[in-house]
Amino acid sequence: MDLEFSDYESLLVKICEDYYLEDINISEIAKKYGITRYKALKYIEEAREKQLVTISINSPYARNYELEEIFKRHFKTNTYILKNSEDLSHHDLLFSKFAADYIQEFIKKAAVVALSWGDTVYKVIDQFKMCTRETLIFTQFIGEIGKYNSLAGSMRLVQKAAERYESAYLTLSIPLYVMNDTAREMMSLEPSLAATLTTAARADMLISGIGTLSSIDSVEPWSKHRKILFPNMGDAVGFLYGRPFTIEGEFIHSSDDKTFGLSLKEIFDIPKRIGICKSKFKAETCLGALKGNFFTDLFLDEKTAWKILSSLKKEEVFH
Secondary structure (H helix, E strand, C coil), rough: CCHHHHHHHHHHHHHHHHHHHHHCCHHHHHHHCCHHHHHHHHHHHHHHCCCCCCCCCCCCEEEEEHHHHHHHHHCCCCCEEEECCCHHHHHHHHHHHHHHHHHHHHHHHCEEEECCCCHHHHHHHHCCCCCCCCEEEECCCCCCCCCCCCCHHHHHHHHHHHHHHHEECCCCCCEEEECCHHHHHHCCCHHHHHHHHHHHCCCCCEECCCCCCHHHHCCHHHHHHHHCCCCCCCEEEEEEECEECCCCCCCCCCCCCCCCCCHHHHCCCCCEEEEEEEHHHHHHHHHHHCCCCCCCCCCCCCCCHHHHHHHHHHHHHHH
16 A cells, blocks of 8 residues: 555655664664565665755864865875864864874774874874774884873873773883994893884884974983984984984985884885874975875874975975
8 A cells, every 4th residue: 555645755754763863774674664675775765865864964174175185196195184273272172183083993994003102192092082992902113202201102102092992002111212232132132022013013003293303302312312313314304203304205214223113114014104293383394204105194284284385385496
């Protein structure tokens, strides 16, 4: 028996309410209304066509897709650019939530996540939503920054991230730079440190901030032994993975790398390397990272993105 139009319309609404609001699956809906699964799906689609039901996604984030397209033409790195917020007082928080939501989607496919340090990374992890994944592992992949009283040190960050997922974590209780070559080599064989490095080497993804040259002055031992740690700074514009690099996207290789942790080759073998930057003062640093394809994915705010393009144009003029 055919339903009257109003009855038929009412049926479509009820099915959509069950499906969208009550989260009842298609099989149960089909059984409830005595129809096939195909018919149930057809009714839901028809309700949308008749605009009896509309779907809207309310996102607090507005990405600048046009700007992202410009970046796509210049660089291989996937960029996610948050539009400027009118509420400047909450822009920092919004950026952290923006990056956190996307990164947590990436983490769903990961078994091992390697973490670096920094305030930006700390703020993003602070916005991670709580969930349980006991088999997930967060790990350091290079030594500790040396600011042991800082919440943004990498040891604290892996602990914080693991708390959000109720998962395991591994640390490297050793400074980022070890000047004595023999000591550095021997420490890498120490069982607990070796276990962390082995796990980090098979990470599915890596999350890192990006440092400027002022990073050296932020830690007294680095600044004090600058010439020993970095004998050839050359035209360096920033630091990433503990090593200095140029605006042309080239790491300044030292024949005597003092960094404790994964080698650059091991780091670049990690398939997903995520960078986070919200500082227009790091534009040239980011430009170097983009040219070198140091990240597979990079999260930026609009101001930083425009500043990067401005730096790129200046480069093109001078070349």
